[in-house]
């Protein structure tokens with residue numbers, strides 16, 4: 001199993017230290033894992049969504065030390081990654097942070113619509129300000145702009161906007177095809193993220209329709225649990241693999257030093 005999306009307690013809304021995640025990965029049969037904790041946010045954003053800037057160097061050295069330790073101990077392969085928010089007008093800041101460290105993999109995410117963290121259950125009331133059609137248009141437009149930024153290797157949980165179950169009654173295919181084309185033009189991979197199964201939408205990110213569109217457009221894929229607690233490392237990745245096969249994939253990508261390498265499903 002390959003789990004390229006695992007957090008740590010540093011982000012402020014997860015629990016567990018890196019060594020606990022590696023032990024859980026070994027127990028779950030994960031052979032390659034990537035820590036992709038949340039890159040710090042620009043000044044002015046609330047705390048609790050990402051690690052603080054002062055923590056970033058420690059995060060990097062901690063994961064690298066664990067990676068070296070796992071090589072000698074025969075533990076899972078540990079990769080250094082990060083999950084970075086796409087925030088308009090802050091692309092330069094993100095690029096600088098990504099260049100400063102030897103990341104293996106960079107996940108790109110849209111968690112914010114303007115200042116609204118739309119995936120935060122505490123801010124769910126703000127869905128009332130949007131119709132599903134307007135929200136989906138805005139989200140997928142932002143996601144297309146995000147992937148075109150050139151900052152990211154993989155687009156994480158690509159239909160996160162469905163998290164609480166609100167979705168347009170029809171016309172999803174238009175968004176799926178446009179998104180898959182945008183991913184293909186940008187040369188990014190799509191993440192098949194099992195965390196959606198643990199959320200109100202009760203569905204892997206992305207939906208089969210979007211994954212099929214990605215496959216048709218030639219977009220490579222990765223798998224991740226998005227674990228925010230050690231017990232979730234590797235969780236439901238067999239369902240992720242099943243969905244990938246259903247969409248026509250027979251391989252996924254692992255990133256090392258930000259270079260993709262294909263591995264069979």
Ligand SMILES: [Zn+2]
Nearest residue numbers: 007011013038
């Ligand atoms: Zn998180």
Ligand SMILES: [Zn+2]
Nearest residue numbers: 083109156157
């Ligand atoms: Zn995320």
